[in-house]
Amino acid sequence: MIGYNKRPMAAKTPFSSDNFVTMLAPYALGEYLGSEAVAQGTVQTNYFIETTGGKVVLRYYENRSRESVLFESNLLAYLKKRYYPCPTPLKNRQGATVGILYNKPYVFFEWMAGHHIEQPTAYHRQQLIQKAAELQNLTRTYRPRYKPYRWNYSVDLCRNLARTEAAKINIGAAQEKLVWLEQQLATLQLPRPLPKGICHCDFHFSNVLFQGDHFAALLDFDDANYTFLLFDLVGLIEAGAWSHPAETLDLVQARAIVQEYRKYRPLSAIEQRHLYDVYKLSILFDCVWYLGRGDAQDFYEKRKVNFLRNVGRERFFVELFGEVTG
Secondary structure (H helix, E strand, C coil): CCCCCCCCCCCCCCCHHHHHHHHHHCCCCCCEEEEEEEECCCCEEEEEEEECEEEEEEEEEECCCHHHHHHHHHHHHHHHHHCCCCCEEEEEECCCCCCCEEEEEEEEEEEECCCCCCCCCHHHHHHHHHHHHHHHHHHHCCCCCCCHHCCCHHHHHHHHHHHHHHHCCHHHHHHHHHHHHHHHHCCCCCCCCCCEEEEEECCCCCHHHHHCCCEEEEEECCCCEECCCCCHCCCCCHHEEEEECCCECHHHHHHHHHHHHHHCCCCHHHHHHHHHHHHHHHHHHHHHHCCCCCCCCCHHHHHHHHHHHHHHHHHHHHHHHHCCCC
């Protein structure tokens, strides 16, 4: 059995043994022996591949351009050189990491030992917070060559995607939600000096490998992009402090997450002041993904934004950072 003890599933693109042999041909990875579809992953097609040279992971990109995939493979190579725990994209004999089959890109990644945690403890969460902060430290000065080929989260991107989605859905409720979304975007305060870098943007524990109780690797950089460095911190707060049934944010828990993160990456005054705005921006991106869901007058993302608005910018800052600056 290849892989991390996952349940096999049907891949979005099924391949024959001949396909795998063709994809492996440009690489010095050994001869093809067998494969297994990866259960995790909702967008791209992933396989564990066994060869005479060992195990590797194949990712076949269903909806990415070659340049977008190069953003990911270049980023992972950059991180790996700096000893960040993530998979290495493997080069073929010509030194390239991205291949093409049926007009879609694919990459072979090193196979990394480990397992997934389904019920993470406080210790597991602490390690993820640390690795998120370290990722932002490493990429604050990183300038990706293929940045234009990714959805780099910003106000303009959110607005443009929402307009496109509303036109595609073409129902009144979506248009009403679009009006609301654009009004909310206009209230955000995201000054130009707010630091940017690479955020992973998908810190679900299905994307993390552990060996025993110790963090082994961060996987799946498919959503990674160049955005506000706070974006991943918001994701950690959302995962650890937002209650879906109650639709409230546990401000005490949110503060604990922020304080843990700051042990590894101190936040500047401008970041502390505008975490509130980046949080709202993340909710508005969620609204884009689910623009067709719910009633236009009362829907999940609107309730979340209203919750933050009721907390207020100043109280949010005081609760998470414990002080007021001039």
